[in-house]
Structure formats: C-alpha cells, structure tokens
Amino acid sequence: MPEDRQVQEDRTGAWEPRIVAFFCNWCTYMAADLAGVSRAHYAPNVRIVRVLCSGRVDPQFVLQAFAQGADGVLIGGCHPGDCHYQDGNTRALRRFRLLRRLAGEMGIHEDRLRLEWVSASEIDKVRWAVNDMVETVRRLGPLTVRPPASPHAATGAAERVASHV
C-alpha cells in the first residue's frame, strides 16, 4: 500500500522519481497486492502495470515508458524455475540484459532499468525492490526526454490525385 505521504510533485512541485513497474500477475503483482492487504508500506512513486508474465514485457513498452516521462522502469517476475509459463522469466532476463545495453547507448543510465525476482509471498522483497529502485533513481536525478519531432501522416492525397489524373 502506498505510504501516507503523496508523491511530492503533486503537492509542492518538487521532483519525485516516477517509476513505471511491470509486475507479473503470478508473483510480483501478488506480492504487491499482499503488501497492500497487510498494510506494509512502500514508496508511492511507482505506477504498476500488471502483465501476465514478465516475458510479456515487450521492449517497446520500456522505450515508450521512458519516452513518455518515466524516470525508471522496474520489471518484476517469478524466481528462476518458478515461471507460470515455464520460461517466460528467463526470456525476460535475456531481453532485459540486451535492453539495458541499448538504454545505455541511447543515453539512459543502465540503472534506470531493473529486473527483480519476487515471489507471491515476498512482501519484504517487493517493498525493498520498489524503495531501492526509487532511491537509485533519486540519486540519478530526473530523466529529461525532449519529445521527438512528431511524425506526420497526411490524408486526402487519394482525392487530390484522383481529381488530377
């Protein structure tokens, strides 16, 4: 359950890390839910997206999160060997290792992207993972991403050309 204090940016305008988390339905999301039921607090900076498996996290999701204002991305999956779908978490690990390299080359500090294994019962681990991620990103500072030139797609050429030919 998010702590009592609100994310500071909403109230005072001071920067607070904004973390997008992709949590696996069968483990990390359950742990976060259990933490809520148990009234165990963790940092409120995290926006959790429930996915059916950490292997479902398309690298495009991660790039999109960074492009749209996330200061960090946290992926939570089942411990090795415990994947609900046998090896989705192993695939997530492999993608994560390559995606970290890509992020680094693109100018995003590698520690802004993180993968943690958390089982459904590990309340303390999910709290630690979220809190530690927030503190890591707090030390790295706000990620500023100037939006790219927006792609344009025109319509109406069909009519303009048909009337011309």
Added chain:
Amino acid sequence: MSEKSRLACAWCASCGGCEEAIVDLGPALLDLLDRADFAFFPALADFRREDIEGVPDGALLAALITGSVISADDEEMVRLLRRKSRCVIAMGSCAHMGGVPALANQLPEDAWPGAARPAPAARAAGEPPLPELRPPVRTVGQVVEVDGVIPGCPPSSGLVRDALERLLAGRAPSGGEVMAPDVALCEECPRRESAAAEWSFAGFRRPHVTELDPTVCFLNQGVLCMGPATRAGCESACIRGNMPCTGCYGPTSRVHDQGAKMIACIASAVKADTPEEVDAVLDGLPDTVGAFYRYGLAASLLPPRSAIGVGEISSV
C-alpha cells in the same frame, strides 16, 4: 487526361541510390514518361529550385523525396514540394526512417559541425555558402505530412514501378501508407523451409568472418538477420546474395519500433540462463544501436540522444 501529369524527385541527404532505383526501371521508365514528366529531378539533369518555385501550388501530381532531412536547404525543399504536390512520397530508408545518416543522432549536438562547418577551400566568387546543418537528422515525415512511403535502401525497382503506376492511375496512398507487403521478410525468404522450429544463439557470428551456408536460415547459423522484424518487398535481395537482412525496409504496420522488436526476438533466443552467461553471448554484438537501428534510429520511440538528459533537481 488532357496533359501529362508532372512529378518531382528531390534529394535531401541521399546517396543517389534511390534515384538509381528509378533509372533502373529501364524500358518501364520510358513507358511511364509517355504519361508523366519530371518537372524536377536534379539527380538526373540540371533542374533548379526556380523550376518548381514558379509552379502553382498543388500542380504537381506527386513528389518523391529521398534522403533524410539534415540541412536548412533540405527542410526548405521538403516544405516547398509539400506545397506544390498533391501527394508526397517518402522514398527510401532515409526519407522513411532516417536511414544510415540518422546514426549521427547518437552524437551530442555540439559535436555537429554546425556554424563551424569548414568552408570549401576553393570557392568561386558569388558562390553561396554551404547550407546550415539542422540537427538532429529527421525523416521527411517529421518535417511535413507524408502521404505514402516507398521503403528500402534502395527500394526495389518493382516497388518503385508499382508505386508510380498506382499514382498515375489516380490511386494515391494516404496516411503515410508504406507501399510494400505488410508481412515480415521471413514470409518470403527463400531459406524459410530451412529454419528449425527451435533455434538459439550460443554466440553471435559476424558475416564478414564466417563461412555462410547459402541455404540455411541465417539466424540458425548464429548470424544476426533482421528479417523477423523487417517488412518484406525486397525480393530477399540480400539473402539471395548470401548476406543477412539489415532491416532497410523498416517494420510492419503492427510494430512501433523496429529495433526494440528485434531485440525481443534476438534476446529471447540467447542460449543462456544467468545474467553473466547472457552477457557473455551478447558481447558478440558490439554495437547495439548500429545493429538494431541501422536504418531506423530517427524513427525510434526514443528521441535522439541529444534530447535525453538528466534534469536539475529543484529544491523545495
């Protein structure tokens, strides 16, 4: 049809390969020229900007624009052609996704020559200066509205012919439609049958130091091939030349970021289960951006590196 339709073909940061693809139409080009004229084609003949500046707005049937947009001149030309043409086609990987020149977007902006760009040593009197560079490298679609795209580096002559025939028949693309099959290259790959149901990378082999089997799927040979994340339409030209796909046709319409999609494909197949082992295999790919975004960096979900930074932390 009373008079011939008029077309334009302008190059921005283009190597000339796309223009060559038009010339490569051969006899088919002569047939097209019976029905249309090029009002502007500086790669082929001595056309000047004045040749189209005087044309009424919207008078050209279509403008084919090649190359990425890197200079003030490119930008002006693209805007001018947008005004003069009913249909704007981004032609080739550079106009479509930034192409190889867009790899310069990995540089910080102060590393661009910019105003400090050295002037040519010998300059004739009255000769205008070189145009100002305008980083970052952009696609044509990031400067003006684009109606259609002919992908490829260069586009295959078949695609160019089909696109021109389509335009002259009055069926223009719209909404930035990519005028090539909307399936992955693997669908039309001549080595498709050779691909194993299960394959993995225990290490990456690089094509220039590897003896490649000309019949077996490159991915099955441990060579990075962009086919799974790249649009078909090239007639597998590189594959038939025994070289892996490098991704010049860009992604299919369902994919937003070609490099990220390929990372999902390639990394999942790495034959390793611990972070250390995975890293050891990935060390065989020394240039992540260059491998996965060789043509598509300007069209990535992430902006150029110069647009990514760490902000100041304001104190309360």
